[in-house]
Amino acid sequence: PAYDYARGIPEDLRARAMESEIQRAYEMAxxxxxxxxxxxxxxxKKSKFNKAVxxxxxxxxxxxxxxxxxxxxxxxxxxxxxxxxVSAAKSGKKKPRRGIKSRIMTVARxxx
Numbered sequence: 485p486a487y488d489y490a491r492g493i494p495e496d497l498r499a500r501a502m503e504s505e506i507q508r509a510y511e512m513a514x515x516x517x518x519x520x521x522x523x524x525x526x527x528x529k530k531s532k533f534n535k536a537v538x539x540x541x542x543x544x545x546x547x548x549x550x551x552x553x554x555x556x557x558x559x560x561x562x563x564x565x566x567x568x569x570v571s572a573a574k575s576g577k578k579k580p581r582r583g584i585k586s587r588i589m590t591v592a593r594x595x596x
Contacts, residue, residue, distance in 0.1 A: 533570060536592040540566035543591050549584040 530538075544550055544562050551557035569585045573592040580586040 532595045533574065536570045536573070536595040537563075537566055539591045539595070540570055540588040543587050544584060547584055547587065 541563065544566060545556060546553060550559075550562040556562050565585065566588055569588040570592040573579070573589040574596050579589045
């Protein structure tokens with residue numbers, strides 16, 4: 485009888501460990517309902533400058549200045565021109581009379 489009793493002790497200890505506070509907390513943490521509730525995505529607010537640059541890039545894409553309409557053949561150069569034009573518009577510089585920079589500055593002034 486003592487041997488049979490001793491054989492059951494490890495199973496009893498395992499069952500107690502599974503019911504412990506730590507084990508319950510571990511199981512609750514792995515539960516999909518609780519995990520999804522903690523994942524709240526907070527998007528950063530877009531700055532006025534970035535909004536103006538986005539609008540300027542749309543203007544460039546709609547024009548034929550850096551490639552045909554709908555494509556930009558040199559995006560790095562186009563982005564550089566847009567950011568410079570938006571910066572000039574933000575600081576109140578005079579708008580050019582014609583060209584793509586004029587159109588970019590016109591669009592960018594809506595955001596400042």
